[in-house]
Amino acid sequence: MNKLIFTLIFAVFCGQLAAQDRLTGQTFTTRSEVLARNGMAATSQPLATQAALDILRKGGSAMDAAIAANAVLGLVEPASCGIGGDLFAIVWDAKTQKLYGFNGSGRAPKSLNIDYFIDKGIKYVPDLGPLPVTVPGAVDGWFALHEKFGKLPMGTLLQPAIDYGREGFPVSEVIAYEMESNYSGMVDLPGFAETYMPNGHTPRKGEVFKNPNLSDTYEKIAKGGRDAFYKGDIARTIGSYMKKHGGFLSYEDLADHTSNWVEPISTNYRGYDVWELPPNGQGTAVLQMLNILEGYDIKSMGFGSAEYLHVLTEAKKLAYEDRAKFYADPAFNKIPVEELISKSYAAERRALINPNQAARSYPAGDLEIELGNTTYLTVADKDGNMVSLIQSIYSEFASGMVPDGLGFVLQNRGAQFNVQDRNHANAIAPGKRPFHTIIPAFITKDGKPFVSFGLMGGSVQPQGHAQIVVNVVDFGMNLQEAGDAPRMRHSGSSQPTGSVMTDGGTLNLESGFTPEVFRELRKMGHQISFAVGIYGGYQAIGVDLENRVYSGASESRKDGQAAGY
Structure with a gap:
């Protein structure tokens, strides 16, 4: 009996029994999307x-x-x-379709x-x-x-x-x-x-x-x-x-x-255009991560697998080394954004990943540069306008x-700000904007609105954005499932403030991943940790243009709500 009780408790902790009684959807704890038209x-x-x-x-x-x-x-x-x-x-204007x-x-x-x-x-x-x-x-x-x-x-x-x-x-x-x-x-x-x-x-x-x-x-x-x-x-x-x-x-x-007013930047991920804002924010990292991940058959790896979590973590490390070096106020620097989000550059960076071993460090890209806590919300109206907005005091x-x-x-x-190196792109200067963590996101499909989404959590945001896109595109989850699914968060990469990663950092995992996955990741050299409350407050609105129906989602980790009429 004691062994049975232990097995049940352990299974619940790992998310195995969390949603067995759901009529639809995934095995992890989640709920239905909210649907409304107006x-x-x-x-x-x-x-x-x-x-x-x-x-x-x-x-x-x-x-x-x-x-x-x-x-x-x-x-x-x-x-x-x-x-x-x-x-x-980021705003979708229905009148101009832009x-x-x-x-x-x-x-x-x-x-x-x-x-x-x-x-x-x-x-x-x-x-x-x-x-x-x-x-x-x-x-x-x-x-x-x-x-x-x-x-x-x-x-x-x-x-x-x-x-x-x-x-x-x-x-x-x-x-x-x-x-x-x-x-x-x-x-x-x-x-x-x-x-x-x-x-x-x-x-x-x-x-x-x-x-x-x-x-x-x-x-x-x-x-x-x-x-x-x-x-x-x-x-x-x-x-x-x-x-x-x-x-x-x-x-x-x-x-x-x-x-x-700035022009959003984007990359196409398996037929979906994912949009972010250019620096001084960190949205470019999302696009870099997705470009690297596109070179793998993520769907066949399976959600929550060690293989998937490994390449996701390594893609994050690569993107964040560039983040630490290049992302800053464009009024003071010429930032190579087009090169950073190009498919050819992603292929170069992807080649650095060892499929069986976690890297302790990566070099930032060799591109030319000329020196010169948060809440997310999204709203859609009856006319088809959609707003992806993020606001923070840090x-x-x-x-x-x-x-x-x-x-x-x-x-x-x-x-x-970096206050150690005068030549760093993010070095403090009078009237300069600092490197920024808060980023809204948007997805379009064939030039039409598809999803407005975002989440909070400092450096977790690009990692969270990439996981949401992969959950929807590769793993076929709906918006609520995509936000409730167990997440990873890697910490310890080099920072725009000046600190440098040399030990591979730490891979933080939510409950819901299996013990077998933990063991496989440790064999690959990942340092695994568990933490609560660091995975971001996610909200999203999707639009079904054929039926003129909105779908809303607000993750269950926090106090949020999606509602419509």
Whole structure:
């Protein structure tokens, strides 16, 4: 009997019995996709999803709904996102039948350069405090995207978040855990405890949390537009706060901020065009990984096999070495993006992979270069417009710096700069955008929209994107299954901040892969580890153009929701 009980427990841990009773689908734990015709929203928190649907029902566009959802997320998921951070988006416009890319990332303060760090012997930008703070780009992103694709007034879009901030909302389970687990070291930072620890601790699951200061800030933005944030009282408050506490970000830095429309980049993976944004983000790594994987018969390897996980991990290592060397602000560097995502370059890189042995390190590509925590959401509307939007303050609670009376924390995206090597593509410089981890994604088929998707999790994002595409294209999973399927995450590759991988890194695996696979991967030389909560908060919307039906998915690891009408 004891042996039987042990076998059952072990099988459940490995995902063998997790979904035996499902009528359809895979053997791992999952659920059905959400289907609807008039509109669909998938976000990391149900209150944000419902706010998006309310806007769609009022006649708002997909972009209107995305902005409303993002504003709510900045309130209800403050450890991951907010208007103190940056924003990127890929938009399918049904009218022009075209994809549009948007880079809403901010720049380093103009008064801060690499000499400051070298002179003080600082090898890495700290995560906390004033030094990693860069210009927040989210609000400018809202208004630029709204001007091109919005329909309803900004005041209408921000009202749900304003109301929740004043009346309060119950904190959901995963968000409560993230807030409680990541506030250490921030309690004494100016403004943090007053905003996020009103009762002496971060709000627990089910507690009603209010942030009237953020509601006030949203109201100022709704009435005064983007300039209320970048040139008005909000900007002056941020500037004086940073100066008072030893920071470099100034009113002038905010006033000079601009965003950019960019052309999305793509590769064709077995007949599907996968779209990402060019650097300073890391979307190029997704396309590099897929190009390498396309040279293998992934389908025959089988989902979860050691053979598949091995080549996936090695493809990731190869792409991330290039990521560390080349990805940076294109305004300061000529980045060889076309070469990096070419099929011929992928063939060269693929030839470095030993099918039976994990590499301890790989060289970055020999291409010419001239030096010069996150939430994801997606929305689709009745007219066929689709928005893939990602927004972040970087790590949990970011810099921990909360400007006086504004109700939001400033991002610490500057921690991604290299401050050791003046000649590195990602070396800090005045007015330069740092290497960025947050990336939205989109898939088209024969020039038509197919899937809008993304996930969060820093360096896990390109790995997650590649796994989603492979799950859908090679393994025939639907969008919900593709997100719920067990994932891998390799850590330890060289970083744009300057650290270098020499030991092969660590392959983190979720429960759901078999013990036989663990043993095979270890024989190949992979260092295996197990971790919880590092695999990304995935959302997706697919479109069936023949039946005019949307399918929505939100992975079951977190608090998210996909819903339509």
